[in-house]
Amino acid sequence: MASAFCSRLARSHGVSPRGTAxxxxxxxxxxxxxxxxxxxxxxxxxxxxxxxxxxxxxxxxxxxxxxxxxxxxxxxxxxxxxxxxxxxxxxxxxxxxxxxxxxxxxxxxxxxxxxxxxxxxxxxxxxxxxxxxxxxxxxxxxxxxxxxxxxxxxxxxxxxxxxxxxxxxxxxxxxxxxxxxxxxxxxxxxxxxxxxxxxxxxxxxxxxxxxxxxQPRPVQAACLSLRQRRGATALPAVRGVGLDETDEGWAVRVRAEGEPRTAHVWQEQEGTPFPHSCGSREAKPQRAWRVRWTADEAAGP
CATH class of the missing domain: 3.40.30.10 (Glutaredoxin)
Incomplete structure (x- = not known):
């Protein structure tokens, strides 16, 4: 495990790059x-x-x-x-x-x-x-x-x-x-x-x-969730406009093609821990973003 390339390990573990910039x-x-x-x-x-x-x-x-x-x-x-x-x-x-x-x-x-x-x-x-x-x-x-x-x-x-x-x-x-x-x-x-x-x-x-x-990572995750749902690739099509902490995570306010949207965003541990760096022997858990849109959008991944 320690000699494996971390990038290949991450892909084999199904890690999502969303919200990791x-x-x-x-x-x-x-x-x-x-x-x-x-x-x-x-x-x-x-x-x-x-x-x-x-x-x-x-x-x-x-x-x-x-x-x-x-x-x-x-x-x-x-x-x-x-x-x-x-x-x-x-x-x-x-x-x-x-x-x-x-x-x-x-x-x-x-x-x-x-x-x-x-x-x-x-x-x-x-x-x-x-x-x-x-x-x-x-x-x-x-x-x-x-x-x-x-x-x-x-x-x-x-x-x-x-x-x-x-x-x-x-x-x-x-x-x-x-x-x-x-x-x-x-x-x-x-x-x-x-x-x-x-x-x-x-x-x-x-x-x-x-x-x-x-953008903060919770906003990154919400914006990408909506872009992927709509296939929106134009740079100005989706932008984060606000972020508030909640008991469960964050409430993210987004404008999508001029219309306001709100998402509830949190992280969950998923999958089997693995080394996040080449040569490392330390297996770390992977935390994935979860995004749930309010009633004005269908539930997001």
Whole structure:
């Protein structure tokens, strides 16, 4: 069991990816094509002042997540320059870009202020970040790299490899920014269609969507439940508008094509415990989301 790939184990145990996206509205993407360690950001050789600046930004903006990105190992997007991209994910995105001469220039950036502003998304279209960090989990390298290459073949300007995104049991996993859709169990053959769908304002294959990173996981689960029930792939078709804790879980308020809906959402343990990481001997239980819609919708799965 310990030597098995966690992604295959999860699929064999019937795990659902619904409602498992990483929760972070704000993202800072820093180009670094060097080999990445298990803790890629923390171990990056950028110097103390850079790490102090990042710590200050994350203290100011707790939902800021920092990722390393690269076109490929030892491949710079623009040799001699460092790409840095800040994104506020969601239906009203903000995208800011900088081209730096050295990592020592990072502390001068006003990242929280930039992300709290307003402005258009990148005209170039979606960014697709595929996790390939094999030092963190073997599944991400084994299955993530072919997916990353497929994105690069289909849309080179959209394709970035990235450090750990979370949820390697769903590898290969990828994040689309700025809309914030987190996918799992992707296939190389999916990627051209996935990029095309997001360029057209749609999701690709709802069964592989983990959720939207700018939403809490109970909201992710409710929104995906309704999307799957209706076959609604348009990005603005379903959106979470409210979340309240209840004795049993959460009450989630959703707007579906302009109409209000309410779902009761909770988690239950299901199936046989299994290791959630490659090489781990610790079998962990799997908790699945349950969604029940109020009388204005039929009961959901």
């Amino acid at each position: 990483t929760e972070a509205t704000h993202w800072l993407l820093i180009e670094d094509p060097s080999p990445w360690s298990t803790d890629a950001v923390e171990d990056a050789a950028w110097g103390p002042s850079v790490h102090e600046a990042i710590a200050g930004w994350t203290d100011t903006m707790p939902d800021l997540r920092v990722q390393l990105i690269r076109r490929g190992l030892q491949r710079w997007d623009d040799p001699g320059r460092i790409r840095c991209i800040a994104v506020r994910a969601g239906p009203r995105p903000v995208v800011r870009e900088w081209s730096l001469g050295a990592y020592g220039d990072l502390p001068a950036l006003r990242v929280p202020e930039a992300l709290r502003g307003s402005g258009p998304a990148l005209e170039a279209g979606p960014l697709v970040l595929t996790c390939v960090n094999g030092r963190r989990d073997a599944c991400c390298a084994k299955w993530g790299r072919p997916v990353a290459q497929a994105v690069a073949d289909a849309a080179p300007e959209a394709a970035w490899q990235t450090s750990h995104l979370g949820g390697h049991r769903f590898a290969p996993t990828a994040l689309v920014l700025p809309d914030g859709t987190h996918y799992g169990w992707l296939r190389p053959a999916d990627m051209a269609d996935l990029v095309g769908a997001h360029r057209d304002g749609h999701l690709h294959d709802l069964d592989r969507v983990r959720g939207a990173v700018h």
